[in-house]
Amino acid sequence: MVDIDLSQPPFSLLDESSKARIVKGVDLGYFDNQEIILEAGQSSEFVFIIHKGEVAELDNTMPGDQGRIGHYTAGDLFGAISIINGRSRYRFKAEQETLCYLLPKALLEQLCQESPAFAEFFRQSLANKTRLLIEQRNEGGMTMAGFMLARIDECMRPPLILDEATTVAQAAAALDDSHADSLLVQAAKCFGMITKTDLLNALVLEGRDKHSSVVDIAHFTLVSAQPGDYLFQALVSMTRHKVSRVVVLENDQPCGVVELTDVLSYFSSRSYMVSLEVEQAEDLDSLAAASARIPELVKALMAQGVKLEFVMDLLAALNGRIVNKAFGFIVAPEYQRQSCLLVMGSEGRGEQILKTDQDNALILADDADWPGCASDMQQLTDTLLTLGYPPCLGDIMVSNPEWVKSESEWRDTISHWIAKRDGASLMNLAIMLDAHAVAGDTTLLERLRNHLFELCARDELLLSYFARAALSFSTPLTLFGTLKRPEHGIDIKKGGIFPIVHGVRTLALEKRILPTSTLARLKALAEEGRLEKGFADDLGEALSLFSELRLKQQLARLDGKQNSEEPNRVVVQTLSSLERDLLREALGIVKSFKQRLSYRFHLEY
DSSP states (O other): OOOOOTTSTTGGGSOHHHHHHHHHHOEEEEEOTTOEEEOTTOOOSEEEEEEESOEEEEOTTSOGGGGEEEEEOTTOEESHHHHHHSSOSSEEEESSSEEEEEEEHHHHHHHHHHOHHHHHHTTOOHHHHHHHHHHHHTTTTOHHHHHHHOBGGGTOBOOOEEETTOBHHHHHHHHHHHTOSEEEEEETTEEEEEEHHHHHIIIIISOOOTTSBGGGGOBOSOOEEOTTSBHHHHHHHHHHHTOSEEEEEETTEEEEEEEHHHHHTTOOSGGGGHHHHHHHOOSHHHHHHHHTTHHHHHHHHHHTTOOHHHHHHHHHHHHHHHHHHHHHHHSOHHHHTTEEEEEOHHHHTTOOOSOOOOOEEEEEOTTOOOTTHHHHHHHHHHHHHHTTOOOOTTOOSTTSGGGEEEHHHHHHHHHHHHHHOOHHHHHHHHHHHTOEEEEEOTHHHHHHHHHHHHHHTTOHHHHHHHHHGGGSSOOSBOTTSOBOOOTTOEEHIIIIIHHHHHHHHHHHHHTTOOOOSHHHHHHHHHHTTSSOHHHHHHHHHHHHHHHHHHHHHHHHHHTTSOOOSOTTEEOGGGSOHHHHHHHHHHHHHHHHHHHHHHHHTTOOO
């Protein structure tokens, strides 16, 4: 009986008759320990699919153990690229007694000719291969995967546009006639949004004359999107900007409007209503109830194959709104105008999907007069604990006076960190560099970030010290390039996530890049030519893969299916052959990135 899992890529890309030909056409080969299966420069006659045993991939041009660049085990395959390219670039040697299914060269060539998708698999980048993993998980027509791919132009409403001469009464009549909830008014070359609520407030609360111009009540700062954007992104924008509609622009002209009700109509489960519950929360109890539903939302999104980038965007917006509302419940409006609340670390980068800790700080205006600030900040920390945000083990919280300072005091503190340049100071700089404003006067943070950039961006020695941390943890490939497979798992945060996050953070500091998320920084670095676009894309996909593997461990702990106290550890043996292949390639990309960092910043690696 042939025991090959044909449900995994690349074989899943074939039809059933092609899979049957594979089962019928393979033979079984035995290779002794240390036997060379395929020599470098040799033309392979087979694709080797490992049934039992382990195989090392060796680069003969590298000295000693440095030449060991890959490791394959049961379920993995090798040799296809050797057939496609005409010869093998590397040597493949059995590391123990090994059994392989042998897929003949002629059969592979026939399958590649008949199935372009199958042939293309062997040449794809990490980014393309991860899409296959998503597609595989989406099999079965899951509704959320369809929602993820839905475009804004599929459900937007035509805009109702009036000119600036329109009166309040005429605008109300137009809304009633068109059964719309909002309209756009054009004044010169600008467009402003007016809702039914705006009209009601103007007439009842403000006592405006019904014949007055509608322009005076329009909101000209619009949250906008493009027709081809994902509908999911519209939901993220609404959550982040606290609005219920997005204006769709094409060539700077309105071509549609997407309402929150349009977006929510795509959802089939109450678990997706968390964003609405957060907005409707009027006290801490209702906010805590909404916050407690976030793990349920995460599970639903992941179970239905939503791309991790979208999940991170939505959760960052949701968490930002929760913290913002908590701040608003506790802090009086006059004090909110005198301060800026920051979230930092993974929260600041928008990469904390499940609540692991709270890293936050407060900037006070230099002329702030807030006698009860310390007690309010202690209450905020306690409230965030109630909302499910665990305390920061390093005490980087607003309840700690060291993280509550005036703007001038923060400028002096940052200057001190830069001058001192020890491990703790560099870590604090990294934390501050990821800061994101969630409440209060955001210009306080903008000025502070500019101060940080001014002092750091051209300081080559500081950048070298700063970058060194990215090389501090070994990639979970051994020194000679083989993927480690210890039974207790590999630390995916230290070995994969942190080197990418901190390395990209360092390059972003050098280039004064404002966005704080790693994926946004990678995009900006590619646009500036600091990284090749293909390599930046692969780094982003590697980060997403590591984060998803880590998230799966965290969710397993929540469900009581995993007892490990170390949720960052991934047990390689539990992964599918495609996931192992992706992990192997992603770790190789991390290794290459670390080599680039060491060269750019003159570090030993």
